[in-house]
Amino acid sequence: MQTAKKLAHRPEKKAVKRHLKLVTNRRKQDVSLGFIVMVFVALLAAVAFSAVQQTSVTQTAIEVENLQEILQEERACNQKLVIELAQLKSPERIQKIALGRLGMVVPSKVNYVKISDDNIKNKLAMRNNHYEKFSD
Amino acid sequence: MSAKSRKRGNARLFFIIGLFFLGFLAVAMRLVDVQAVEAERYEDLAKKQRLRSIEIAPKRGNVYDRNGNLLATSADAVTVYANPYFIKESESIASQLSLILKIDERTLLEKLNKDSGFVYLARKINQSVAKRIKALKIEGIGFLNESKRCYPCDELASHVIGFVGIDNNGLVGLEMFYDDVLRGLPGRLLVEKDPIGRSISTGIFELSPSIDGKDVILTIDKTIQFKAEEELTACIEEFNAKSGNIIVMNPKTGEILAIANYPSFDLNNYTQADSSYFRNRAITDLFEPGSTIKMIIGAAALEERIYEPTDVFRLPDRIKVADKIIKDSHSRPTEDFTFTRIISESSNVGAVVIGQKLGKKRICDYLSTFGFGQKTGIDFPGEVRGYVPAPEKWSGSSIGNIPFGQGMSATSLQVLQAFSIIANDGLLVEPNILNKIIDTNGKIIKEVECKQGEKVLSSKTAKRMKQILEKAITEGTGENAQIDSYRVAGKTGTAQKARTDGKGYEKDKYVASFVGFAPVEDPQIAIIVVIDEPKEVIYGGHVAAPVFKNLAEFSLRYLKIPPS
Numbered sequence: 150m151q152t153a154k155k156l157a158h159r160p161e162k163k164a165v166k167r168h169l170k171l172v173t174n175r176r177k178q179d180v181s182l183g184f185i186v187m188v189f190v191a192l193l194a195a196v197a198f199s200a201v202q203q204t205s206v207t208q209t210a211i212e213v214e215n216l217q218e219i220l221q222e223e224r225a226c227n228q229k230l231v232i233e234l235a236q237l238k239s240p241e242r243i244q245k246i247a248l249g250r251l252g253m254v255v256p257s258k259v260n261y262v263k264i265s266d267d268n269i270k271n272k273l274a275m276r277n278n279h280y281e282k283f284s285d
Numbered sequence: 286m287s288a289k290s291r292k293r294g295n296a297r298l299f300f301i302i303g304l305f306f307l308g309f310l311a312v313a314m315r316l317v318d319v320q321a322v323e324a325e326r327y328e329d330l331a332k333k334q335r336l337r338s339i340e341i342a343p344k345r346g347n348v349y350d351r352n353g354n355l356l357a358t359s360a361d362a363v364t365v366y367a368n369p370y371f372i373k374e375s376e377s378i379a380s381q382l383s384l385i386l387k388i389d390e391r392t393l394l395e396k397l398n399k400d401s402g403f404v405y406l407a408r409k410i411n412q413s414v415a416k417r418i419k420a421l422k423i424e425g426i427g428f429l430n431e432s433k434r435c436y437p438c439d440e441l442a443s444h445v446i447g448f449v450g451i452d453n454n455g456l457v458g459l460e461m462f463y464d465d466v467l468r469g470l471p472g473r474l475l476v477e478k479d480p481i482g483r484s485i486s487t488g489i490f491e492l493s494p495s496i497d498g499k500d501v502i503l504t505i506d507k508t509i510q511f512k513a514e515e516e517l518t519a520c521i522e523e524f525n526a527k528s529g530n531i532i533v534m535n536p537k538t539g540e541i542l543a544i545a546n547y548p549s550f551d552l553n554n555y556t557q558a559d560s561s562y563f564r565n566r567a568i569t570d571l572f573e574p575g576s577t578i579k580m581i582i583g584a585a586a587l588e589e590r591i592y593e594p595t596d597v598f599r600l601p602d603r604i605k606v607a608d609k610i611i612k613d614s615h616s617r618p619t620e621d622f623t624f625t626r627i628i629s630e631s632s633n634v635g636a637v638v639i640g641q642k643l644g645k646k647r648i649c650d651y652l653s654t655f656g657f658g659q660k661t662g663i664d665f666p667g668e669v670r671g672y673v674p675a676p677e678k679w680s681g682s683s684i685g686n687i688p689f690g691q692g693m694s695a696t697s698l699q700v701l702q703a704f705s706i707i708a709n710d711g712l713l714v715e716p717n718i719l720n721k722i723i724d725t726n727g728k729i730i731k732e733v734e735c736k737q738g739e740k741v742l743s744s745k746t747a748k749r750m751k752q753i754l755e756k757a758i759t760e761g762t763g764e765n766a767q768i769d770s771y772r773v774a775g776k777t778g779t780a781q782k783a784r785t786d787g788k789g790y791e792k793d794k795y796v797a798s799f800v801g802f803a804p805v806e807d808p809q810i811a812i813i814v815v816i817d818e819p820k821e822v823i824y825g826g827h828v829a830a831p832v833f834k835n836l837a838e839f840s841l842r843y844l845k846i847p848p849s
Contacts, residue, residue: 185302210485221430225361225412235355235437240511 335477336489343469344432345453346498348446348460350507351542351720355437357446357460357552359453362433363415365406369399371425378423382406385417408451409433434460436552442510444546444565445503445665445718448555457563459501459718462666466722469498499730502721504540509533512839513545517814520832521547524797524819530567530697531832533840536705536802536811538735539714541663542840544568569667571694572796572815575780575825576631576762578652578690581703583628583753585651586639588746594753596624604634606685611637614779614824625753629761631777633689640688645676648687654741655703656713657695663716671695690780691790697798701813704800707754707774708808711747712738755805765830766801768838770848774808775801775833777825782818794818799829803837804849810840 236242247253319327348357365386372378379394386393386407396404409431419428434449447458455464472495477488513531521529526547533543546566550558564570586592601619603612613633627635640648652658658673672694674683686692698716706713715736722731754774757763762777778798781790797819802811814829814836822828 182298207485221361222412228358228360231355232358232360232435232437235358238354239438239441240508241438241441 335479335485337476337478339474339476341472341474341495342430342432342453343471343495344497345434345449345469346467346500348467349500349502350442350505350510351503351540352506353502354507356442356503356505356507357434357436359432360435361412362409362431363412364408364429364431365410365415365418366427366429367397367404367406368402368425368427369397369404370402372397373424378426381421381423382418382426385414386410438507439551439553440549441507441514442505442544443550443552443555444563444567445505445510445544446552447563448552457666458565459503459665462664463501463719463722467498467501470496472496497725500723500725501719502723503718504535504542504720504733505544505718506542508843509836509840510543510545512843513543513836514547514549516832516836517545517547518549520814520816520828524816524822524828526816526820526828527818528566529814529816530565530570531815531836532567532697532701532813533836534701534705534716534811536708536808537714539702539705539716539738540720540735541716541718542810544718565665565667567697567813567815568663568665569669569696571669571671571696572798572817573693573780573783574690574695574700575778575796575798576633576636576689577700577704577776577778577798577800577825578693579628579631579636579688580707580750580754580776581651581655581657582636582639582643582648582688583624584655584707584742584746584750585643585647586624587749588651588742589643589647591642592624592639594623594625594749598622598624598627598635598638600627600632600634600638602634604637604685606637607681609682609685611685611689625756626761628753628776629757631689631757631762636688637685640684643688645679645684645687648684649673649676652693655706656699657693657703661696661698661702661716663698664719668698669696671699690778697813697815700798700800701811704776704802704813705811706742707747707750708802708811709738709747710744711740711742713741714738751805754801758801762824762826763799763801763830765826766799766833766837768803768834768841771803771838771841772805772849773801773803773837774805775799775830777830779823779825795823797823797825797828799825799833801833801837803841804846806849809844809846810837812837812840 248255345359347355347359350356365382369375375394375397379390379397382388383390383393388407393406396406406426415428418426432453434453436443436446436448443458445458447460447462448456449460450456453468455461455467460467473491473493475489475491477485477490479485513533517529517531520526529547531543531545532541534541544565544567546564548559548562550562555563587594598621599619600622602615602617603610605611611633614631622630622632622635624639626632627639643651652673658671660668660670674687674693679687683692702713702716715738717733719731719733721729721733723729751774754776755772757776758766758773763773763775766773766775776799778796778800780796780798782794782796783789784791796815796817798813798815800811800813802808812833814832816828816832819828
């Protein structure tokens with residue numbers, strides 16, 4: 150009876166052994182496949198990220214270039230205004246407008262009097278003299 | 286899933302991975318080929334295709350007057366060019382551009398059909414015009430940023446400032462003399478561009494920046510310059526003269542406040558003017574100075590103690606020297622002249638008598654001492670030396686004409702410098718137009734300091750000559766130069782013009798001049814007025830002296846110089 154039982158159990162044991170071997174191989178394969186897929190996905194993500202970044206950099210560069218163009222235009226405009234200002238300050242133009250359009254006239258000559266210390270003293274003395282006389 | 290189907294799936298996966306691997310391998314091999322084996326060749330090809338080397342033109346420096354008023358500047362402009370190989374439908378493009386650029390359609394068409402890769406269509410046009418062309422988006426039409434010289438005051442000080450050529454190089458005047466300072470250094474930009482012409486942000490970008498030109502500040506005063514030009518033009522028109530020039534200078538420092546020339550021209554349209562108009566005649570043209578030279582003869586006689594101002598001479602109105610008869614300008618009986626009167630009333634006979642006593646060697650020495658026959662050293666191109674014959678080259682009659690300024694030649698600036706010696710108590714100063722050079726940040730790079738002049742005449746002689754020249758205004762030939770409330774000293778000059786064939790003098794052609802300074806007690810301005818070929822009235826006292834009066838009166842008040 151015991152021998153029969155032993156015999157009946159043997160093939161089952163063998164089958165179990167074979168099955169276990171198979172399970173071990175599959176796990177190894179799954180791990181390496183998963184790793185490759187992960188690396189592939191990571192690579193794709195990196196490429197996508199780089200592409201997005203590149204696009205953004207390019208877009209910014211275009212914006213910078215456009216802004217530089219605007220800056221140049223503004224500078225040119227500023228220069229134009231500086232020149233215009235200098236043109237407006239031209240004495241010839243001012244004189245033409247003053248005499249022609251505004252009806253202004255060239256001022257009569259102004260004679261300046263140089264006041265020296267002696268002049269002031271004399272004037273003060275004369276005034277004091279005048280007050281003294283008046284008070285007499 | 287059965288083991289068989291699983292096995293088949295794995296094989297497929299490995300096959301795909303293998304394919305990818307092979308693909309990558311092929312790409313990698315190609316990369317190695319492109320980036321290592323054939324790298325140099327491809328690099329060269331790529332560079333040629335993408336890299337653009339752009340010259341960055343420096344901004345040319347500005348020119349200002351002594352008070353900071355802008356006289357010359359540069360504005361951004363655009364140059365339009367074409368690559369005729371890319372031009373399609375040249376006729377319609379020419380007609381479109383002709384309307385915008387206002388250039389003849391045929392001229393444009395000729396350019397567009399040229400067998401060349403580059404042709405200028407219009408240089409240095411306004412930004413707004415360029416914008417209109419850009420909007421048309423024509424293939425084969427390109428644009429270059431350049432700068433264009435602008436002169437906001439048009440004709441003002443045109444002979445002094447000068448102008449630049451199409452490539453911004455100074456051609457005339459101070460633009461030429463200070464070209465190295467104003468021009469700056471060009472930079473270079475090496476940039477990678479995409480097919481549309483935009484720069485690639487991550488590509489090569491090498492910039493060696495341009496260095497802008499420095500600004501130049503002149504000693505010229507815009508207001509005095511304007512007044513000088515106005516007075517000169519009025520005088521030329523009144524006397525129907527051929528040309529003329531005026532210089533206003535500070536006799537103590539040598540600073541030039543104004544140089545006016547007639548005929549004048551517009552700096553913004555100089556191509557339309559005759560090239561003879563570009564000369565700064567006050568510095569580049571010679572004339573026989575006439576009686577203004579009597580001042581030097583007189584100063585030499587006083588310095589050598591040959592005569593005193595009060596010495597009396599009995600003079601006829603004519604005198605024979607060698608084969609020539611020298612006459613005074615007006616007939617008169619023989620009469621007594623003091624030394625002072627000879628100069629103040631401008632007697633030719635008297636000047637010859639003094640000259641004969643001085644002798645030709647001393648005359649030549651003193652003319653040289655006063656700066657004749659040599660350049661003044663002014664910072665301006667084209668200055669000439671003038672001509673004073675050496676004693677050994679004098680003819681028998683030279684002693685009969687050089688003492689009153691004939692038979693020799695000088696520039697207006699030389700004559701003014703000589704009179705400034707008297708104004709400056711015997712000190713000779715070098716005239717200058719440059720005041721400062723500043724960089725773009727306003728830092729002073731160079732400043733012209735007022736040099737102590739060289740003593741060429743004793744103070745005593747200078748003072749005595751000042752009194753004689755003052756007499757020339759109050760009692761002599763320069764009465765028309767008198768100014769209310771200011772003491773003025775000066776001398777008139779009327780010289781015959783030499784014939785161009787070298788055979789004597791023209792009969793009816795004269796140069797009228799006046800040179801003087803004010804106020805006598807502390808001279809602040811020295812002015813020379815030279816009028817070439819005035820008609821009807823020819824005398825310096827009538828033609829040039831009133832111009833001096835108006836200009837000196839204006840300048841003294843404008844400079845707030847107190848009256849005498």
